[in-house]
Amino acid sequence: MPVEYIPRTRELYSDFTPYRWVVNEDTPPLTPLKKPIAKCSVALISSGGVMYRDQPRFHREDASYRRIPKDARREDLNVWHFGYPTADAQRDPNCVFPLERMRELEADRTIGALCDPALSFMGGIYSARKVRDELAPRIVDELQAAHADAFYLVPA
Amino acid sequence: MTSAIDITRAVNPPRAVFLNFPLGHQTGKPDQPELQRQIVRHAMRAFDTIDQPGTIVELPFVWDPNDRTWETRDYTKGWMPERPAREDADLIEAERQSRYRDSPK
Known part of the structure; x- marks a missing residue:
């Protein structure tokens, strides 16, 4: 039975x-x-707290996000999140941020294109208002700027 | 994508794909690219197939066919590993910053 969280x-x-x-x-x-x-430009967004290279770490109640180049190498990604055990995601970010898989689906034309950049934030934000009124509109702006279809x- | 079906039912997004895996593995197990690829492929397919708002597609993958006890442990007291103390966390962060400053992109 699925867990009731x-x-x-x-x-x-x-x-x-x-x-x-x-x-x-x-x-x-x-x-x-x-x-x-298969014709759409698809953006990848993860709330798993993924950071690229020396981008600053997330902190509690952090409503910021990080831009991650679509061609980022796995060893240039790190994960910080207080709300789930991050060991597996740190070892392989594709557990919560399937960037390598999305690149493959772009290459085999399952999707039309993978948007650049991908985005990530740290989803353990207590305030739903902060997410709705601060974070979400900025993400929408990013998606529009990148001409994402989905x-x-x-x-x- | 979701691994928390009760939260997703409450939030009620237009489209969702549910994978019954422990938190932190919403698109699969580490270093299992074929499994990850199948999960993500299912999710992409759902963009074409979902036509009713609020649909949640449930994926057929099972975390461990021989052991479902993770469901009793996930997100309960004692399940989160201990966090490093603040000073240690700051050291880890400083180390990460310097590692990338000196390495080629």
């Missing part, structure tokens, strides 16, 4: 004020793609 979070952080989860009950807006994914968000 909402009660687990309540238990794990039982010493703190209960977290108020985002709940959206309305039908979400589904924007149909204008063309098949984005693939990998949480961690």
Whole structure:
């Protein structure tokens, strides 16, 4: 049975004020793609806390993001996140940031193109308002500047 | 992509693909490129196939067919490894910064 993370979070952080989860009950807006994914420029975004080379480390409540060149080598990527065990992602960032896999899918034309740069932030941000009003609009600006047709968000 | 189906049901995004793996492995196990590729390929396919808002496609991959006990441990007390102390964390960060300053891109 899949893990229920909402009660687990309540238990794990039982010493703190209960977290108020985002709940959206309305039908979400589904924007149909204008063309098949094989023709689309796809952006990779990970909330796993990935940093490229000497980009600054994330910190708690950090609503900033990092631009990661699409041709980045694995050894130039590092991971910082307080909310999940990062050892496997540090060893192989493709666990939460499948940049190498996306490059392969671009090469074999599963997707039209992989957007440059890929983006990452550290998803352990307590304030949903901060994510909605500060981080998300900046990410949207980045996606528009890169002419992305779709984005693939990998949480961690 | 998601590995936390209850949170995703609450947030209710337009499209999602669910992989029942422990947190930190939303696109697969380390150093298993073929598994990772299949997972990501499924996710890309979902862009073409999902036409109903709020659809969550569940992927068929199993973390370990012989051991499902990870589900009882993930995200419970004692599951997170100890963090390095602040001074150690700062040293690790300084070391990372200097390593890349001196190495070619």
